[in-house]
Amino acid sequence: MNGWMGKIVKIDLSRRTQETIVVGDVIRRQYLGGRGLGVKLYSDLCSSATDPLAEDNALIFMTGPLTGTMMTSGRYQIVSRSPLTATICDSSSGGSFGAALKAAGLDGLIIRGRSAKPAYLSIHEGAVEVRDASAFWGLDTQQTQKAIRAETSSQTSVACIGPAGENQVLFAAVMNDKDRAAGRGGMGAIMGSKNLKAIAAGGSQPVAVSDPAGYKDLAARVDRIVDKNPVTGKSLQVLGTSVLVNIINAHGMFPTENFRRGVFNDAEGISGEKIAETLLQRQSACYKCPIGCGRTTRTRDKNGEGPEYETVWAFGAHLGISNLSAIAEANYACNELGVDTITMGGTIGCAMELSETGAWKESLRWGDAGKLRDWVTDTAYRRGIGAELALGSKRLAAKYGRPELAMQVKGMEIPAYDPRGAQGMALSYATSNRGGCHMRAYMIAPEILGHPVFLDRFSSAGKAELVALFQDVSALVDSAVLCRFLQFALGISTFTEMLRVVTGLDFSDEELMKIGRRTYTLERLFNNRAGFGRGDDTLPPRFFNEEFQTGSSRHRLVRLEGMLDDYYAVRGWDLNGVPSPQTLADLGL
Amino acid sequence: MAGTITVKFYGLMRLRMRTAALEIPSDDLTIMELLRLAEEKSGQSFLDELLDSDHGLLTGTIILVNGENIRSRQGLQTRVHAGDSVCLFSPAAGG
Numbered sequence: 001m002n003g004w005m006g007k008i009v010k011i012d013l014s015r016r017t018q019e020t021i022v023v024g025d026v027i028r029r030q031y032l033g034g035r036g037l038g039v040k041l042y043s044d045l046c047s048s049a050t051d052p053l054a055e056d057n058a059l060i061f062m063t064g065p066l067t068g069t070m071m072t073s074g075r076y077q078i079v080s081r082s083p084l085t086a087t088i089c090d091s092s093s094g095g096s097f098g099a100a101l102k103a104a105g106l107d108g109l110i111i112r113g114r115s116a117k118p119a120y121l122s123i124h125e126g127a128v129e130v131r132d133a134s135a136f137w138g139l140d141t142q143q144t145q146k147a148i149r150a151e152t153s154s155q156t157s158v159a160c161i162g163p164a165g166e167n168q169v170l171f172a173a174v175m176n177d178k179d180r181a182a183g184r185g186g187m188g189a190i191m192g193s194k195n196l197k198a199i200a201a202g203g204s205q206p207v208a209v210s211d212p213a214g215y216k217d218l219a220a221r222v223d224r225i226v227d228k229n230p231v232t233g234k235s236l237q238v239l240g241t242s243v244l245v246n247i248i249n250a251h252g253m254f255p256t257e258n259f260r261r262g263v264f265n266d267a268e269g270i271s272g273e274k275i276a277e278t279l280l281q282r283q284s285a286c287y288k289c290p291i292g293c294g295r296t297t298r299t300r301d302k303n304g305e306g307p308e309y310e311t312v313w314a315f316g317a318h319l320g321i322s323n324l325s326a327i328a329e330a331n332y333a334c335n336e337l338g339v340d341t342i343t344m345g346g347t348i349g350c351a352m353e354l355s356e357t358g359a360w361k362e363s364l365r366w367g368d369a370g371k372l373r374d375w376v377t378d379t380a381y382r383r384g385i386g387a388e389l390a391l392g393s394k395r396l397a398a399k400y401g402r403p404e405l406a407m408q409v410k411g412m413e414i415p416a417y418d419p420r421g422a423q424g425m426a427l428s429y430a431t432s433n434r435g436g437c438h439m440r441a442y443m444i445a446p447e448i449l450g451h452p453v454f455l456d457r458f459s460s461a462g463k464a465e466l467v468a469l470f471q472d473v474s475a476l477v478d479s480a481v482l483c484r485f486l487q488f489a490l491g492i493s494t495f496t497e498m499l500r501v502v503t504g505l506d507f508s509d510e511e512l513m514k515i516g517r518r519t520y521t522l523e524r525l526f527n528n529r530a531g532f533g534r535g536d537d538t539l540p541p542r543f544f545n546e547e548f549q550t551g552s553s554r555h556r557l558v559r560l561e562g563m564l565d566d567y568y569a570v571r572g573w574d575l576n577g578v579p580s581p582q583t584l585a586d587l588g589l
Numbered sequence: 590m591a592g593t594i595t596v597k598f599y600g601l602m603r604l605r606m607r608t609a610a611l612e613i614p615s616d617d618l619t620i621m622e623l624l625r626l627a628e629e630k631s632g633q634s635f636l637d638e639l640l641d642s643d644h645g646l647l648t649g650t651i652i653l654v655n656g657e658n659i660r661s662r663q664g665l666q667t668r669v670h671a672g673d674s675v676c677l678f679s680p681a682a683g684g
Contacts, residue, residue, distance in 0.1 A: 230638075230680040231649060239600055241683030246599045250653055250676050272683075273603055293683075309683040442684060449682055450649050454660045488649075488682050552656025 002210040003065030003503035004028065005107045008041075009128050011121070013194055014055060014113030018128055021110065029505065030588060033064030033107060035090040036479030036519040038079030041110060042088065043522055048530035052083035052186075053168060053193040055114040061101065061159070061199065062108035064481035065503050068099035068207045070219060071226065072483035074177075074287025076101060076159075081530075082185040083193075084170045084343065084392050085411040085435045088526040089185035092439075092478060093159070095177030096287035097201065100157035104203035115195040120160075122152050123201040133197035137166060140336040141175040144198055152200045160198035161188040162338030164380035168192045169390040171343035172380075175335060179294075179305035180286065183340040184412065185434055210504025218501055222494065226290060229489035231451070236293040236485060237283060241309035242272030244416075249317075251448055251457075252551025253421025255414075256317045257366055258349040259407050259542055262418050263551040264317035270324050275307070279328055291485060299325040304332035307341075310438075313416035314345025319352060320366035330372040337380035343392055346413025348375055350393035350406050351385075359400040362388075404541050410435035410532065419543050421553035422447040424455070424463035427563045430537045431467065433523040439484065441470035451488055460559055464566035472516030479519060518587045521571075521579050525589065534577045537564060591616050592671020596627045601679045602638055606631060620652060621665040623675060638679040649680025 008021040023037065031037040038060045045058045060079040067073050076098030082089035101109070105126030118133040131151075136144050141162040148158045159176035165188030172188030173181045182188075191197070209215045227233045235243055248254045249267035256264040268274060279299060285292035295306055307315070307328050315327040334341045354360035362385050364371075378386025388396055393413055397406035407414050412435025419426035424443035432440040446466065447457040455466075473492060477484055480495060492509050499507050527536075543558040568575060572583030579589075593612040603609060613626050621644075628634055639650045644665075646652070652659045653676040659667040669675060 230647065231682045235601060235679065235681040236683070238604065239681070243600050243681045244683035247651065247678055247681060250599075250656065250678075252656060268609075273600065276604070438684065445682070448651075449680075450651065450660065451682065452648065454658070456661060484684065485682070552653070 002208045003069075003499075004033065005102055005105055005205065005207070007106050007126065008108040008110065009106055010110040010112070011128060011130070012113040013111065013115040013119060013130070013196065016130060030515065030518060032479040032515055033067070034062050034077040034479040034481035035079065035092075035475060036515055038062040038077055038090060038108070039088060039519055039522050039526075042079050042081075043526055045110070046081065048526065050081055052081045052086070052190060056112060057081060057190060057193075059111045059187070059190045059194065060108060061111070063098045063102050064479055066480045066482055066498055068102040069209065069215070069502050070288070070482065070498055071222060072286060072289045072291070072486055073481070074099040074289075075481045075483060077478055077481060078174060078182045078187045080187060080190050082412075082434065083168070083189050084186040086530060087410055087434050087532060088523050089187070089434045090478065091174070091182035091185050091187045092481075093174065093176055093180045093182035094286035094483065095157065095180035097157040097159050097176040097180070098481060099287050100201040102207055103205050104201040105205045109199070111194060111196065113194065118195050118197050120148060120196065120198040120200065123199065123203075124152075125203045125205065136197050138163065141338050142178065142336055145178065148198050148200050153202055156200040156202035158198050158200045160338075161191045162336060162380065164338045165189055165192040167380065167382045167390070169339065169379060169382065170392050171340040173334070173338045173340050175338050179335045181335070181340070184342065184437060186340075188338050209502050211501040214501040218497055222490065223290065225494075226486065226489045231488040232291050232485060236291050239272040239276055240283070240293050240295045242275055242295075242307065242312050244309045245271040245312060246273065247448065248417060250552070251421055252548060252553035253418040254313065254317055255407075255416060255418045257320050258318065258353045258405065259414075259418055261550070262421060262548045262553045266322035267317065269322045270312050270316040270327060272309075274324060275312075279324060286483070289483065293485065297328055299328050302329055302332055304328070304335060306331040306335070310415050311341040311345070314342050315372060318345050318349045319372070321369045321372065322367075323369035326369035326372050330376050333373050333376040337377065339376060339380055342415050343413045344376060344379065346407060347389050347393040347396060350397055351389060353405050354397060354400050354402060357402065357405070359402045407540055407542070408436050409539060410536055412436040417444055418553065419539060419558050420548065420556045422457040423460045423559065423563065424457070424467055426539060426543065426558040426560060427463055427467045427567060428470070430539055430560055430564065431471075431567055433520065433527060440474055441467045442474070442484070443467060443470065445488070458556060460563045464563050464570050467567060468570045471520050472513055474516070475519040476512050476516035479515060514587065518589065521583065521587055522589060524573070524577070524579060528578050534564070534575065537577055594623060594669055594671060595674045596623065597674065597676045599676060599678045600681050602635055602677050605635055605638065606633060616671045617668060619665065620654070620659055620667050620669060620675070623669060639677060647680055649682070651678040652676070
């Protein structure tokens with residue numbers, strides 16, 4: 001078989017049994033791998049009644065047919081039901097773990113049950129072994145990776161949880177290859193609920209390629225395109241993702257103090273340019289990635305990875321903090337403890353506003369950089385106020401009677417682009433299948449950055465079609481599996497070429513877009529069954545009622561309802577956001 | 590006496606220019622004229638970071654006049670006036 005390894009192992013940690021799952025040719029072609037195949041397998045195994053942290057929930061690690069081949073193909077996807085949102089959720093991570101899983105002989109891994117005592121999985125040359133992890137329980141993610149590599153092989157790649165995952169913090173991350181994170185949605189909490197500390201993968205199994213000569217030519221061409229592109233070949237390399245700080249701030253949509261303002265006065269002090277001048281040691285790159293958007297940094301006392309754009313915002317402007325070293329050190333803490341930085345910062349911002357309004361008696365003050373690292377640590381260990389921050393913003397704000405102060409969609413905290421500054425991004429957040437996330441349809445590309453074309457950010461015209469299109473392309477790339485940043489340089493036809501030369505299957509652009517649409521719709525079906533409908537495809541009231549008084553997004557509000565009607569029509573869903581029988585039939589669902 | 594227009598450099602532009610901003614004396618001119626004056630005043634060329642070989646805006650270039658993208662106005666022919674602030678961003682992205 002070309003592209004795929006042809007083997008997915010299903011393991012039950014309660015019974016200590018395992019079996020090989022064979023995915024038929026039709027299903028493989030309909031869902032590819034990664035997010036698509038993960039969502040398909042999850043939907044077949046679990047129902048909307050499944051408790052995310054219960055023994056019978058399935059946690060799926062999945063690669064795609066391109067994993068371990070082209071540039072940026074070290075990624076993998078984790079699919080399950082999120083304990084934070086209760087939606088179906090996929091969480092993506094870079095590094096090399098995906099490529100290592102395939103080198104170990106597997107396309108993916110389905111994990112159910114709960115180990116009686118801490119365990120980790122060692123996967124090597126097609127065999128999966130459950131090993132005792134009692135000695136590693138309690139270690140942070142860096143210590144864990146080091147210890148497990150010492151016990152297995154220095155060549156293995158390790159995906160693991162830290163204390164936050166062990167303590168089932170609802171937004172615990174899975175960390176791999178030192179500081180790469182499957183951050184969003186609490187996949188780390190699910191690992192913790194299964195007493196699963198880590199997965200170590202390695203081996204020497206090659207990924208077979210259908211057309212080696214075509215592959216070589218295409219890989220060389222892609223190299224040239226990516227190198228020549230000013231974003232992938234230059235900006236992301238030199239300045240990383242935090243180059244966005246000044247751009248988004250200049251557009252008056254850099255969320256400040258829990259989205260109460262769109263301009264952060266000290267944006268310069270936490271910008272990508274400032275990081276390059278001060279903390280940056282070197283850039284870092286994932287498996288076969290020529291871009292290298294990662295930042296290896298050092299403060300006076302510590303060193304580590306990051307902060308990237310979302311994190312510099314979450315611990316910076318969102319909290320009124322302009323101390324770049326404190327932001328970086330909070331980021332290091334999240335990496336070590338295994339915490340999603342966006343939800344962590346989002347929740348602290350919500351807590352600060354709750355505190356300011358008097359709804360919560362705890363004293364959390366805007367701009368208090370000195371306590372940031374402690375708040376992160378306390379959250380990971382669920383102690384002190386951290387026990388409450390570990391709930392995430394939706395539950396925290398509801399508990400103190402001010403649910404409107406949680407800046408979230410479906411329970412997931414909204415990231416670093418205020419939707420009042422970009423109508424398409426507002427629709428993207430509202431209709432995201434996993435909640436407040438920028439990665440389902442990155443409308444900032446056309447509405448702010450001018451990729452691939454420039455659109456009027458304040459207009460809602462035509463945004464529904466584009467949001468649906470971007471959601472489908474993103475689902476496709478997540479199923480292939482490649483890095484989304486390639487989309488700044490490559491169009492759909494290049495992804496089609498990649499899949500053709502690797503798998504030997506005669507994919508067309510249309511067929512691949514349909515894979516993306518099928519995946520998105522299947523996710524939606526799961527969410528519908530779990531009770532999500534039109535009423536959940538919305539945003540916090542702040543975005544409909546409160547205007548900024550300064551900045552270039554002042555006096556703007558989100559106009560969602562019309563776009564939502566258009567979006568459902570484009571999708572072939574009814575007015576409550578439920579796919580029609582005809583839509584399902586068209587997609588083979 | 591002429592007023593001034595502020596030109597601010599961000600991202601890769603700033604690294605190249607080694608300055609965050611320039612003041613260009615003028616009351617009224619187009620963005621294209623402003624960019625050429627800024628090159629002249631700084632003694633450094635930077636248009637290749639923003640424009641393609643046909644002197645059109647590169648995909649991804651952002652030029653804001655008082656926070657508004659010139660693509661929503663008259664592009665490089667957009668007129669700017671004394672007291673205006675012009676922000677230059679070469680193509681960039683993140684996520």
